[in-house]
Amino acid sequence: MYKLVAIDMDGTLLRSDKTISDRTKSAIKKAREKGVTVVLATGRPIEGVRKTLEELEMLTDKDYVLSYNGALVQKTKSKEAISKVTIKGKDLHYLHGLSKELEVNIHAFVENQGLVTPRNSKYTQVEADINNIDIKIDDFSRINDQDNVVKVMFIDEPEILGPAYEKLPKEVFEKYTVVMSTPFFLEFLNKNVNKGLGVQLLAKHLGIKREEIITLGDAENDRHMIEYAGLGIAMGNAFESIKEIADYITDTNDEDGVAKAIEKFVL
Known part of the structure; x- marks a missing residue:
């Protein structure tokens, strides 16, 4: 059973118009209701994803975010840092x-x-x-x-x-x-920072094993977390180099690729 799902934002969670589909919101909500930890893994600071966190209702004491490409892992509500590598x-x-x-x-x-x-x-x-x-x-x-x-x-x-x-x-x-x-x-x-390290440090904090992790991404800065996860998933619109290392390729960000992957492997 998968217990942690880390999702890149641009080109992955977000559609081309920067919105999140209702199907994707629903899949994420159902996964969280099953007890799965769902986190955003982004190059942005937490301020840059707050609107999205609010939209996904991921601002509780049990929610986390991987910001700055994994350099900072923190709780979304209190902003308490779980790890910081600068x-x-x-x-x-x-x-x-x-x-x-x-x-x-x-x-x-x-x-x-x-x-x-x-x-x-x-x-x-x-x-x-x-x-x-x-x-x-x-x-x-x-x-x-x-x-x-x-x-x-x-x-x-x-x-x-x-x-x-x-x-x-x-x-x-x-x-x-x-x-x-x-x-x-x-x-x-x-030198040690990448999204893979961020996922690893969060998983360690939560007591989650590598094989219990799913990651989804589309670009080169998602490479490390896709390689690290038990199930690394590339988007249909991902760079070819990312598709080559992925365990599975889902549909594009404009075709509910994230939702379809969560439905298939989590729900």
Whole structure:
């Protein structure tokens, strides 16, 4: 019996118009009524998924969320952290210097400070709007080397960010988890951080075994959790590389793929 279901949001839970179908809401509700823990696994901060958590009625003492691609696992109601794996201010300063060399825009999520950037740009504004959070303009000079930084992001037009990614030094990939979550978002996290680790740490907290876990996703930042789960499910619209490693392929996000998978394997 499966006891934990972790679901990616964009391209998975959410349809192309960013809504959740009634069938998917119903399947998630029925799974939770059976005692299954259902969690959102996202690159966003908790503020960016609060509306969805409210819509799914997942704001009780028994609900959790995997935010920042697994860097932070927390209770949705109290925001109490179950696990937190960050990088440091010195990493931000290093990556800031690299962003200048590559001529790309940068912002970071800094603990107790929120979304910080040297200058606002198109895709920092997109980030803020998606997550309903404020932007703090700061040149990073007031961030100390030992301050906790949840993640750093290079954000820019795909035709700028793509070539910049190709020019990243080898040491960057050795030091950090590097995730291209969208063509305009390139994320840098603690080397140990990925959604798979987040799922693993939550499962350990809940006393749930690996073979009792289902994960659903569509993109490269879902790879680790799909590989880790007892049943890793790729969406019909997933990257081919994700379909290749999945145990099962469901329908697309616009065809109730999440609902169909939960109905088949949980209900």
